[in-house]
Amino acid sequence: MQNSATATPLTHLQRLESEAIHIMREVAAEAENPVMLYSVGKDSAVMLHVAKKAFFPSPPPFPLLHVDTTWKFQEMYRMREKAAKDAGMELLIHQNPEAKERGINPFDHGAVHTDMWKTQGLKQALDHYGFDAAFGGARRDEEKSRAKERIFSFRSANHRWDPKNQRPELWKLYNTQKAKGESIRVFPLSNWTELDIWQYIHLENIDIVPLYFSASRPTVKRDGMLLMVDDERFRFEEGEEAVERSIRFRTLGCYPLTGAVESEATTLPQIIQEMLLTTTSERQGRAIDHDQAASMEKKKQEGYF
Amino acid sequence: MTHSENIDSETIYKTDALIAEDIDAYLEAHQHKTMLRFITCGSVDDGKSTLIGRLLYDSKMIFEDQLATLEADSKKVGTQGQEIDFALLVDGLAAEREQGITIDVAYRFFATEKRKFIVADTPGHEQYTRNMVTGASTADLAIILIDARQGILTQTRRHSYLAHLIGIKHLVVAVNKMDLVDYDQAVYDEIIADYAAFAREIGIEAFTPIPISGLAGDNITSKSTHTPWYDGPALVEHLENVEVMATANQAKPLRMTVQWVNRPNLDFRGFSGQIASGTVRPGDEVRVLPSGKTSTVKRIVTMDGDLDEAVAGQSVTLTLAEEIDCSRGDVIAAADAPPQVADQFESTIVWMDEAELLPGRSYWMKIGTQFVSVTVQSPKYQVNVNNMEQLAAKTLELNGIGVAEIATDRPIIFEPYEDNRDLGGFILIDKISNATVAAGMLHFCLRRSQNVHWQDVDIDRAAHALQKRQEPRVVWFTGLSGSGKSTIANMVEKRLHALGKHSFLLDGDNVRHGLNKDLGFTDADRVENIRRIGEVAKLMADAGLIVLTAFISPFRAERQLVRSMLPEDEFIEIFVDTPLSVAEERDVKGLYKKARAGELKNFTGIDSDYEIPENAEMRIDTTKMSPEEAAEIIVDKIVGSWSYTI
Structure with a gap:
């Protein structure tokens, strides 16, 4: 038996991966009907990759669910189909029929767009x-x-989160007991940082949406944000026209709401390099939590993921 | 900003340059970092949030936009005037920020050259023991913050006690706000001497003292020029070098709690789990608990190909060479050093719910991947976390900590918490509200018999019995001395032998001369005498024999104990009913005479009780039938009950 002096410590990425696998297996064993929310972004890509590892050689024993707003980047839709197929998992797609019927879109409806398509x-x-x-x-x-x-x-039967009434979480013992109608959101990547995510994608060679890499793309500058003209639905304001710029995205969402950064980074190490040298945090690219510091907390209480 | 610029911080964070110059080299280095989880404990004003804010700030984990928000917030709700209030970086939820106090456990992240760190930030507020215990449960190390102007406070003792209770091996005592006492060594030395005395009292074996200033940045990332008298490491240097728990656990015997059985098709059956301790390689002999069956590890399966070795902390899938039963909740362990299996324990319980503990009520218990029903007895005592006094208690209320016995509804696989957090730490869940109501730590099991590990055998009791073409029985004769037990038992055995049955007679005299020669005739020794005989009888029954025992066995409880050791219908209790007067008159061995004369103490019937059987299978009235007649009836009873199967 070896003593600890000669033991090999696991690296932080090995431990984070192992923790995420442990969490996913607990859910697979204890939940009655689990699902993986898949947003096609880099975090989802990592989460899906870890799920494949957790249950190998079986496919992950739950489906993928994409809550679609119909306004994602076209490249995201392509990646979505491919990723599900590669993982051997069922892909469920949900589009809010009410939002569809009323033609809710990010150009006309602002916050209502996010609420109806995503939260509802x-x-x-x-x-x-x-x-x-x-x-x-x-x-x-x-x-x-x-x-x-x-x-x-935990979420109540009407999906509300109560930050004052959370269960204490000790060791790696997760209490999954719940009443009928209640559900659990599970975050296996809780302890990962943005750098961990990128490093892991690099190390594990995980396929991600090409939009994360720089390329020449048609863009419009508006209110300090760099928007990409992804399809014919883009509405130009007066005086605007598409300009080709070398850009990439640090986060992905609905294309009219997601700001790009000008960049020449075409490889993962270059992306990581840019990220480390950058001086703004990742969420700044998302229009959603600019309004106020505590806005995310409010959205979550209302049921936003 | 009042904080001094840390000239030496580049030595800790020198990779900044590498990022720009050689990103591949940076990534290579970052990839090999290890991870340490720690917790910071301090009172509201000890500067805890400021210290964490400082660690994040110094490791460049704060972006410009966050810094802008921070500066704006500092002016609005900060406590540092126009200065940056680092605490605002870590105080999260809106409700708390308005109160100016953290009320929950928050997790923060930063990294240095060597390590990634996860900080559990827990409140110092009086009523939140549960939060600190929660944050500490995953920590390798605890930083106990002491305000240099205040010295050791009640909260300091409480936090230290809790960190020690939860088994944190690495304690850092950070004497903070040294800038406010002019970096006076005497102040520091006195606090550390006080702390050392206190630490010894509660059993803390070692701690690392460091004088710091979170606000000014002294001895955080680098040694401060303000404390030339201090020759220990700076805080971050120390954090980079302590051994993490997961690594230390590699040296212990293998334990893996099975989470999930992986069966993609009929040809593959893998057992998935996270290795709690030890290492495993293909070819290793393992034992699956609670069945006790052994097998050999065939493969360590991962998506990246099979591994040659896996260690504590890794999540893996094992396949075994032999097909044996193994499911969620089972533990795969080193074959030669398996953990114990038991159902009664002494434990320390930290109560975490508004509704108090109800002794005797049934709660769910989750320990590892085992999920069982459990009842908690009234605490033996409660601990006052402020002065570690042991107080009498009938229950435990929110934030109460006590030592209590607990009983599970079926045996569980466990190890003392001190040896293994995964197999010794548990949570209790209310069966109605589903709330996590308590956290607990198992210390030891209460039934010694359960310490003995069940050796798994292929030739089991059924096989033994089948070979002898009989069904095992324990025929238990009980009655007063001289009632005729041995005489009748002897005759029964002769008849069984003539019928070709395999039997054995255990009687008072032959057992007391050997196995039980260390026992006398006090009540306690009589109990132990019967217990041992019961165990021997059970082993012989396992071997397929018809066991006859002839002992006074005066107490109902022990006869019941032996009955409960055996499968239903295998225990036949025969009450050889001879009135005391008749037995005393016979007095074959002259014992009654001696007892009456006071030469024999504790003699059953004279000065020790005989408890008459209430539900014996047979009663033999020796005043109405001869030993021969009795033996015939008994043999009929024994053999008759299964003769139709032969």
């Missing part, structure tokens, strides 16, 4: 399929209110 859409999908546990790729380092969220986060 997610609730509808979870209720429709009766999922009692949903994996999400959120990380604690993203935003201050996330830092205090549990890995297993």
